[in-house]
Amino acid sequence: MNRGLTPHYVNIIEWLSKDGIPLDGCDSNLIEMLEALARSGSVELHAGLTRDKLILIPSRDDFKLHLDLISSDCLWQVSRFAYMHFSDGVLVARSPIADCWLSVNDETVSEILYSLKLPSHLPASEPNDYVMNACRMLARAQIIVPCGSSGEPFEAHDPEYRQWDFHDLLFHSLSRLGRTTQRMGGVYAFRGEIEPLPAAKEHQWAGSFCALPRPDIPRLSQIDISLTTAIETRRSIRQYSIVPLSLEQLGEFLFRTVRTRYILPTAAGELLSRPYANGGGIYEQEFYVTIDACLDYPRGFYYYDHINHGLCLISYPTADMELLIDEASASAARAVRPQVVITIASRFHRLGWKYRGMAYATQLKNVGAIYQTMYLVATSMNVGGCALGIGNSDRLCRMTGEDYLVESSIGEFMLGRSL
Numbered sequence: 009m010n011r012g013l014t015p016h017y018v019n020i021i022e023w024l025s026k027d028g029i030p031l032d033g034c035d036s037n038l039i040e041m042l043e044a045l046a047r048s049g050s051v052e053l054h055a056g057l058t059r060d061k062l063i064l065i066p067s068r069d070d071f072k073l074h075l076d077l078i079s080s081d082c083l084w085q086v087s088r089f090a091y092m093h094f095s096d097g098v099l100v101a102r103s104p105i106a107d108c109w110l111s112v113n114d115e116t117v118s119e120i121l122y123s124l125k126l127p128s129h130l131p132a133s134e135p136n137d138y139v140m141n142a143c144r145m146l147a148r149a150q151i152i153v154p155c156g157s158s159g160e161p162f163e164a165h166d167p168e169y170r171q172w173d174f175h176d177l178l179f180h181s182l183s184r185l186g187r188t189t190q191r192m193g194g195v196y197a198f199r200g201e202i203e204p205l206p207a208a209k210e211h212q213w214a215g216s217f218c219a220l221p222r223p224d225i226p227r228l229s230q231i232d233i234s235l236t237t238a239i240e241t242r243r244s245i246r247q248y249s250i251v252p253l254s255l256e257q258l259g260e261f262l263f264r265t266v267r268t269r270y271i272l273p274t275a276a277g278e279l280l281s282r283p284y285a286n287g288g289g290i291y292e293q294e295f296y297v298t299i300d301a302c303l304d305y306p307r308g309f310y311y312y313d314h315i316n317h318g319l320c321l322i323s324y325p326t327a328d329m330e331l332l333i334d335e336a337s338a339s340a341a342r343a344v345r346p347q348v349v350i351t352i353a354s355r356f357h358r359l360g361w362k363y364r365g366m367a368y369a370t371q372l373k374n375v376g377a378i379y380q381t382m383y384l385v386a387t388s389m390n391v392g393g394c395a396l397g398i399g400n401s402d403r404l405c406r407m408t409g410e411d412y413l414v415e416s417s418i419g420e421f422m423l424g425r426s427l
């Protein structure tokens with residue numbers, strides 16, 4: 009008896025379990041059990057009698073075995089969200105919109121994909137042969153998608169899909185729980201293999217260190233505006249006085265926002281404390297200060313020594329520095345020319361050493377915490393400040409000499425004296 013089964017299910021369970029036993033005529037309990045086993049990785053779903061050619065692997069905990077019969081009448085195309093890469097020894101085809109992915113060990117797949125780079129009919133094959141089963145697997149994993157009457161896949165005109173960039177959706181799907189089987193969180197994957205980076209960055213600019221003025225924090229805590237006033241009056245300021253910021257203002261701003269209060273050695277590497285919150289207490293950021301105009305201080309590009317609270321000169325104005333200022337101005341719709349741009353760079357591996365799956369997402373969240381701290385301090389100091397959403401990471405690398413993969417920029421904040 010074929011209780012609870014639709015023809016679609018029959019088609020998938022005719023495929024093979026991990027042990028190579030063909031299954032057919034199963035009831036719904038068995039299907040549920042199979043789904044649970046597939047989700048746990050105990051059963052693999054294959055596309056043909058030859059094992060390991062194409063394996064479908066669930067990536068979501070609501071994965072169902074449901075497999076639509078696919079139409080050879082309509083056109084199909086490779087999804088713009090699909091990608092292939094090499095992972096843990098296998099070639100993988102996956103998409104952030106799907107609830108499963110494919111392990112690919114068969115060149116037929118690349119032939120199918122190439123034939124569907126533009127809207128096309130499925131490669132001719134018999135209804136239940138390997139190519140057709142492979143197409144069904146590719147469709148199930150949403151590597152290929154059907155085209156509608158417009159001749160384009162749904163994702164080309166559906167507003168829910170159109171407004172997602174491929175890389176954004178991929179990042180979202182893999183940096184949160186739900187669509188990934190990767191171990192997430194503080195797993196210390198490299199402990200014992202790679203040394204964690206120290207809290208203090210080694211750099212070659214210490215010789216040009218110049219201490220910055222420090223604010224009197226106990227006095228400020230007596231006379232400063234209230235937190236409520238700072239929050240309620242905070243706004244982005246894009247109009248500045250023709251008089252530049254003073255060095256005292258710049259020193260106070262950096263001290264109150266991003267200085268290092270102390271370093272805390274732990275068994276899992278050095279942690280730090282700064283005025284803003286930070287994932288894991290790791291404080292992976294470094295700060296570069298581009299001074300276009302500051303009273304009593306030369307124009308130039310500086311490293312902020314957050315431990316000793318001072319600026320180290322990296323270079324006097326260069327073409328890249330002028331372009332960095334110009335890009336900051338463009339980012340603010342050319343409403344203003346910043347007097348100072350603070351570039352937030354990340355030493356990526358400080359976080360990557362501890363966290364998997366969420367390391368980069370955490371770094372971007374940390375930038376949010378920095379921005380808000382900068383906004384509130386700027387408000388309390390009556391200094392004009394504005395977060396910037398875009399900046400050139402390669403340019404920063406050229407200016408610092410750092411490797412793009414090791415330390416590059418992930419945020420910018422501009423400052424100027426208020427009108």
Ligand SMILES: Cc1cc2nc3c(=O)[nH]c(=O)nc-3n(C[C@H](O)[C@H](O)[C@H](O)COP(=O)(O)O)c2cc1C
Nearest residue numbers: 242243244245246339340341379394395396397398
């Ligand atoms: C992450 C982030 C990125 C931003 N990027 C820019 C930007 O590139 N250019 C700009 O002029 N303002 C930028 N802003 C400022 C916002 O435009 C501003 O916060 C928003 O319009 C609300 O206005 P308010 O800050 O005055 O309350 C950014 C703010 C944040 C938090």
